[in-house]
Every structure is written in structure tokens, then in C-alpha cells.
Amino acid sequence: MVILLNFFVIGAGNCTNVIAKDLFSKVSNVYIFDSSKEKVEELKKVYSNVIYSDFSDIDKLNIDYVIECASVDAVIRYSEKILDLNTNYVIISSGAFGDDLFRERFMEKLNVSNCNVFIPSGAVGGIDLIHSLGDSVEKIVLNTRKSPKSFGIDTFEEKIIFEGGCKEAIKRFPQNINVAITLALAVKDFEKVHVIITADPYVKSNSHNITIESKIGRYSLNLENYPSDNAKTSLLAPLSIIGLINKLNNNFKVGV
Amino acid sequence: MVILLNFFVIGAGNCTNVIAKDLFSKVSNVYIFDSSKEKVEELKKVYSNVIYSDFSDIDKLNIDYVIECASVDAVIRYSEKILDLNTNYVIISSGAFGDDLFRERFMEKLNVSNCNVFIPSGAVGGIDLIHSLGDSVEKIVLNTRKSPKSFGIDTFEEKIIFEGGCKEAIKRFPQNINVAITLALAVKDFEKVHVIITADPYVKSNSHNITIESKIGRYSLNLENYPSDNAKTSLLAPLSIIGLINKLNNNFKVGV
Numbered sequence: 001m002v003i004l005l006n007f008f009v010i011g012a013g014n015c016t017n018v019i020a021k022d023l024f025s026k027v028s029n030v031y032i033f034d035s036s037k038e039k040v041e042e043l044k045k046v047y048s049n050v051i052y053s054d055f056s057d058i059d060k061l062n063i064d065y066v067i068e069c070a071s072v073d074a075v076i077r078y079s080e081k082i083l084d085l086n087t088n089y090v091i092i093s094s095g096a097f098g099d100d101l102f103r104e105r106f107m108e109k110l111n112v113s114n115c116n117v118f119i120p121s122g123a124v125g126g127i128d129l130i131h132s133l134g135d136s137v138e139k140i141v142l143n144t145r146k147s148p149k150s151f152g153i154d155t156f157e158e159k160i161i162f163e164g165g166c167k168e169a170i171k172r173f174p175q176n177i178n179v180a181i182t183l184a185l186a187v188k189d190f191e192k193v194h195v196i197i198t199a200d201p202y203v204k205s206n207s208h209n210i211t212i213e214s215k216i217g218r219y220s221l222n223l224e225n226y227p228s229d230n231a232k233t234s235l236l237a238p239l240s241i242i243g244l245i246n247k248l249n250n251n252f253k254v255g256v
Numbered sequence: 257m258v259i260l261l262n263f264f265v266i267g268a269g270n271c272t273n274v275i276a277k278d279l280f281s282k283v284s285n286v287y288i289f290d291s292s293k294e295k296v297e298e299l300k301k302v303y304s305n306v307i308y309s310d311f312s313d314i315d316k317l318n319i320d321y322v323i324e325c326a327s328v329d330a331v332i333r334y335s336e337k338i339l340d341l342n343t344n345y346v347i348i349s350s351g352a353f354g355d356d357l358f359r360e361r362f363m364e365k366l367n368v369s370n371c372n373v374f375i376p377s378g379a380v381g382g383i384d385l386i387h388s389l390g391d392s393v394e395k396i397v398l399n400t401r402k403s404p405k406s407f408g409i410d411t412f413e414e415k416i417i418f419e420g421g422c423k424e425a426i427k428r429f430p431q432n433i434n435v436a437i438t439l440a441l442a443v444k445d446f447e448k449v450h451v452i453i454t455a456d457p458y459v460k461s462n463s464h465n466i467t468i469e470s471k472i473g474r475y476s477l478n479l480e481n482y483p484s485d486n487a488k489t490s491l492l493a494p495l496s497i498i499g500l501i502n503k504l505n506n507n508f509k510v511g512v
Contacts (some may be wrong), residue, residue: 022390110507119510121384126477127511129381131499132492134278186510205473216491217461217481221382225473235472236388243387243512252366254375254442255383255512256499 003027003249008063010078011070012039015092018238020047023245031061063087067241072096079106086114090244092237094119095177097185098170120244122182123234124208126221128256130186136215137187141194143209144176148199155199162197169195179208206234259283259505264319266334267326268295271348274494276303279501287317319343323497328352335362342370346500348493350375351433353441354426376500378438379490380464382477384512386442392471393443397450399465400432404455411455418453425451435464462490
């Protein structure tokens, strides 16, 4: 299946390498911008349709999807120009929307743009359930478990090291930011998302537990990712970009 | 917010009454077909934009969304004509796709149609997670708990009354069909979906537990719906239609 689409990907790191495996062979051209041109050259060796492009040239190209696979900073820096393009814009570093000023300016601009912005489910799931529940959601509790080592502490038993609101959590633990913000964006209310961060010496990889309390029922989702080569980034996040793009380009779509 | 859209809704029962509350005031015209014209008249008293229409007139109208809120039989009976309309077609009775012959004919016709078909998450969630995991999914286990009464049995302790493949389950327990088939459609493989049905005297309402085993992690989702007026249908199913339509008509979309 070759879809006649052009991608513009921001970032040529781990996330881009994961999505490349499934998506790049399906599309026409993949323009990639990264501050390291060498990383793009590496991808070019494997995928013949990869073309290095400066971000400043983006408006001269005919792009169907801009895919951000870089960082919160990149989202903040490049979004304004991308929203002028009237294209599809996929943002994996949803944490950018934790910045109130940025979020307000972004939404104002989106209101007068023909862009479609997509925030994939990232390292979590059940976003469909949050959409279905809508206003009936009363509270979402995200409990993230990581090894004590990742917080620079040493403990033999599990220990809650943070418990509080979404915004406070992202200030103090920015490495956990995307998951909490994606949940807050789905439920459209930062106040409804409560975060617990647990140091757990028995956890093999990062795990998340999400509990959704609503007027119509109680739902919980447990995500236990097996350890992967790159422990810093969940493999599930780039996979959710693949899932999203494949779904958008299929005329039989399952799920909200 | 009024979206300039016309709906054609099949069925005027409980599901339609739920979606009406959120969606009908947002759109131009809502044509409804039901074998009971009286039910449509009842809706018309509340929503002034409701118009009764025979299904046979559907091709004379200008429809943006056909929304099936009726039954597996309705999906099987009406889909062929709907796929000729080149419109958006939302199907809540996903169980229809458990019929191999129907599914094959439907997919063949969809391949040469400009329709977009949407199967909302229905009474479950985590369909986004299944999309993200893609081919790495090895097995999905759906464990549905209902009161012993709903199976016409009497027991003081929980009892597994069925364990087996998805297709066998839907033959023997057709009332549970939509959830199992939606999972199978999401993972694109009926063989990967395993069903357990438990009679549980301590369950207050139907509950589902979904476990997803994949190459990259293990995920489980627990759905506990509070008892509602209409115990036969999960309230979550019509709510997922609302979530879907609202998401499709918003240019900031969260989730796969």
C-alpha cells in the first residue's frame, strides 16, 4: 500500500526511527528536519524517500502531515508556523500544552486555521473511553511507577514520592509530562487529573495505572510495558503515531 | 455550536434517545427511521429538527452521517444501500461483522465506495491502545461478568459459564456480541480474541475486564458500569457515538 502523501517530520531520533519502520515505505516523500543533519543522513541510507529539509523551508513544500517527534521545546517553537500551513499536524510531545500561555495562543490560532491537530494516545490508552464519558468524568488518577533509581533514590519498599495536581506534577517531574497532559487534554480539564508518582524497586519498566471515576461507572487501566532498549521513551508513544496515521488513512475506522 | 450537518438515524429507541441529548441540537436536520413511527413522533416533540423518513428515501436526502442505533439485523439489512451513498456511516451494532459472509461482502463493497465507516468503541475502551500495539498484540481476553439471573441460573459463588474463542462466544451468547466483535475488528484478527463469561452473584451491573498481551507489554482494562435504568444496554455505547461525532467535528483531536 502506497499512500500518496508527503510527511514533514521534526526530529530524527528514536521516535522517528520507530515510525519509519511502518510508515515511510507507504508514503511518497518524507522531509525530515533535525538539528543534527547526520541523523537524517542515517535514515536516508535506509529509506530512499527521506529528504533533509530545513524547518524554514516547510511552507515551500506540499505537506500532508507534519509529525512532531522531537520535544516540548520544538512544539512551542514551531507550532505557530505549522498552524499557518492548513495541514494535518501530529504532536507527540503533548506536554507543551501544560504551558498555559502557549496553550491559549495555540488554541486561538487553531480557531482561525484549517489545520487538524492530532494528539495521539502516546504512552497510554483509554483516551477513547475518556471521550465517551465526556463531562461525566469526575476525576482521573494517574499513578506512574518507576524504579527508585530513576529518581536518584534508594528504597527497598515502594514509596509514593509525589501526589498532587497535574500542573504541580509536570513542574516537578517534567519527564512524566506527556502522559498527564494527554489525559488532561482528553478530559478538557487540568483540574480533574490527579497524579501519583511511585518509586517501586520491583518494577521492571515504567508502568502506569489510570483510574477514571465518572457518574456512570468506574474504570481502571493498567499499562505494564516490558523493558525496551530505550528505557527513557516508551515504545508505545511512537507506535501510537503509527496507529493514528494508519487509522486516518483507512475507510473502516474502529474506536472513538 | 451548530454544525451544518444532516443526520440519518436508524432506530428510535434507547440509544437514539441518549445521543439526541447531546447531538441533535448541534445539527441541522435529523431524519429518523424506525419501524415504530410513534417513537419518532415522541422524539419530534422534544427536538424540532427531527423528521421521520422511510429508509427507502435515504438516497433522496443530503446526509452527512448515517448513524445506526438499531440492531445487528438492521446493519445486515441496510448497509448495502448506505455504502452507495458515499457518506459517513457510524455502526454501533458491530456484532453484524461476526457474520463472515456479511463482513466479506461489506468490505468488498467498502473498497469501491467513498464511505467512511466508523465503529465507535461502544461499551468498552482501550481501542486506541489496540491500534497503537498493532501486530504486536498476541492475545486479547475479554472477561464479561453478569449476574447469574441474566443467564437464568442460580449460584452463590462466581462461576465461569463460558470460555472459548470469539466466534463460538457470539454464537452462544449473542447478547454479548458487540463488545467481542469490536475488539476483534480493532485487532483485525478474530482468532486473537478469547472470551470468558462469568456469572457473578456479587456484580451490581455488567462489567468487562480486557487483558491485552503483546510483544511489548501487558495491559488490562477494567470497566465497571454503575447500574442504569436500562440494564440491557450499556449507557457507554451510545455515549461513544457522541464522543466520536464530537471528535470528528473538532480540529483538535486527542487519542488514536
